[in-house]
Amino acid sequence: MSLFGNIPALLKPPSDLRFTVGAVLFYDHDVLDLNGPLHFFGGSGQFEIKTIAETKEPVANCGGTHTLVTHTFDEDTEFDFLFIPGAGPRGLLDLSQNERVVAYVKKVAPRMKFIFSVCTGALPLALAGVLDGHKATTNKMMFEFVAKRGTNVHWQPKARWVHDGNIITASGVSAGMDAALHILEHLNGKEYAQMRADVAEYEWHSDPSFDPFAEKAGLV
Amino acid sequence: MSLFGNIPALLKPPSDLRFTVGAVLFYDHDVLDLNGPLHFFGGSGQFEIKTIAETKEPVANCGGTHTLVTHTFDEDTEFDFLFIPGAGPRGLLDLSQNERVVAYVKKVAPRMKFIFSVCTGALPLALAGVLDGHKATTNKMMFEFVAKRGTNVHWQPKARWVHDGNIITASGVSAGMDAALHILEHLNGKEYAQMRADVAEYEWHSDPSFDPFAEKAGLV
Numbered sequence: 001m002s003l004f005g006n007i008p009a010l011l012k013p014p015s016d017l018r019f020t021v022g023a024v025l026f027y028d029h030d031v032l033d034l035n036g037p038l039h040f041f042g043g044s045g046q047f048e049i050k051t052i053a054e055t056k057e058p059v060a061n062c063g064g065t066h067t068l069v070t071h072t073f074d075e076d077t078e079f080d081f082l083f084i085p086g087a088g089p090r091g092l093l094d095l096s097q098n099e100r101v102v103a104y105v106k107k108v109a110p111r112m113k114f115i116f117s118v119c120t121g122a123l124p125l126a127l128a129g130v131l132d133g134h135k136a137t138t139n140k141m142m143f144e145f146v147a148k149r150g151t152n153v154h155w156q157p158k159a160r161w162v163h164d165g166n167i168i169t170a171s172g173v174s175a176g177m178d179a180a181l182h183i184l185e186h187l188n189g190k191e192y193a194q195m196r197a198d199v200a201e202y203e204w205h206s207d208p209s210f211d212p213f214a215e216k217a218g219l220v
Numbered sequence: 221m222s223l224f225g226n227i228p229a230l231l232k233p234p235s236d237l238r239f240t241v242g243a244v245l246f247y248d249h250d251v252l253d254l255n256g257p258l259h260f261f262g263g264s265g266q267f268e269i270k271t272i273a274e275t276k277e278p279v280a281n282c283g284g285t286h287t288l289v290t291h292t293f294d295e296d297t298e299f300d301f302l303f304i305p306g307a308g309p310r311g312l313l314d315l316s317q318n319e320r321v322v323a324y325v326k327k328v329a330p331r332m333k334f335i336f337s338v339c340t341g342a343l344p345l346a347l348a349g350v351l352d353g354h355k356a357t358t359n360k361m362m363f364e365f366v367a368k369r370g371t372n373v374h375w376q377p378k379a380r381w382v383h384d385g386n387i388i389t390a391s392g393v394s395a396g397m398d399a400a401l402h403i404l405e406h407l408n409g410k411e412y413a414q415m416r417a418d419v420a421e422y423e424w425h426s427d428p429s430f431d432p433f434a435e436k437a438g439l440v
Contacts, residue, residue, distance in 0.1 A: 007309035007361075032259035032397075032420065038283030039252035039393065043309050049284035058288055063258030064241075064269035068278055068286050089227035089263050141227075141419055172421035173259065174397075177252075199361055200252065201392035201433040203423070213421040 022079035025053040028091025031063035033118040037180035062088025086119025118176030126150025135164040139172035140217035157219035242299035245273040248311025251283035253338040257400035282308025306339025338396030346370025355384040359392035360437035377439035
């Protein structure tokens with residue numbers, strides 16, 4: 001079976017739902033946290049992507065490149081799906097003290113249809129109070145660092161991702177891909193999400209309770 | 221166990237080997253092909269990244285964003301590790317006819333210490349003759365399309381990745397992450413590569429013969 005030529009038609013989602021994603025960027029954001037999900041959101045026309053940061057200067061990321069910024073925190077940017085990747089090894093402390101990111105998240109969160117964080121992207125959500133009263137998870141190797149900054153959150157130490165209300169929080173880095181596929185399943189059904197995983201030759205962990213890393217991190 | 225604070229020291233590679241990666245970009249390149257490996261190459265100082273394309277205009281990718289270009293094909297850019305991601309669903313036909321990419325690959329390949337392609341990134345390598353006489357692989361869903369454009373290549377229909385001489389070709393999209401970890405293992409040992417996978421909460425397929433997608437594509 002060769003899919004060449006059929007792929008654009010194959011990727012067409014069953015659902016008519018369309019979203020505009022606002023991806024919040026900051027120093028040393030993780031390129032896989034960001035682009036793993038964007039791979040699965042892309043190619044179908046279901047998601048338009050805007051990248052939003054403090055200024056329009058390209059932002060250094062953990063992969064050794066810079067990411068383009070299309071909109072700034074000062075602008076009144078239209079989107080309905082908030083997406084926050086985590087920080088790389090050099091950016092986490094800065095992110096934990098980044099009041100501009102937290103203020104922006106607090107401002108836009110109430111009007112979102114979906115809120116999605118990957119890895120330590122849950123940190124600004126916690127600091128903004130967005131996760132208060134909700135179940136959520138984050139990177140297992142940084143769990144305590146993040147969890148103690150969101151004391152009203154029902155943190156889940158063993159979860160590949162958590163979907164609570166309109167908020168999806170993924171565990172560390174590569175868990176973002178599994179959670180992105182879960183979002184595609186939620187919107188378009190299991191068959192569509194599994195097809196997207198197969199075309200990417202990705203072994204999707206479709207069970208949110210899959211989490212060998214909780215044990216590796218000594219959390220369970 | 222919380223690793224916060226220890227991560228930059230932990231990521232320091234055992235090997236003193238350092239590389240400058242030239243990542244070749246073109247219309248609709250795949251963001252996960254590119255950024256999965258860059259996640260694992262990043263953060264340690266072992267790899268410096270340059271992004272190279274026909275012009276310095278940011279290049280549209282399959283994830284719905286644009287990727288920054290730091291160098292052009294016309295420039296005499298110093299690097300010793302050639303990295304070619306594959307094309308997204310709308311870019312593969314264009315890539316198969318892109319003579320500027322093929323000419324650039326042909327020009328720089330002889331002086332590379334490593335040549336690494338992910339997914340249909342093997343296509344310009346094949347068209348440039350770089351894979352002639354070598355074992356190689358590519359995306360299983362596009363296998364025939366790519367393979368018939370490199371008739372002197374020993375194409376491997378069942379392989380997560382192939383490492384032949386200084387050339388590593390990965391299968392589709394997410395296989396790039398497994399191959400990138402293999403490169404880290406090759407340079408720094410198994411323990412270092414496994415640690416990088418664990419920190420990213422990534423289930424590394426460290427066996428290159430792992431390939432359920434060859435069967436799904438009807439190749440074996």
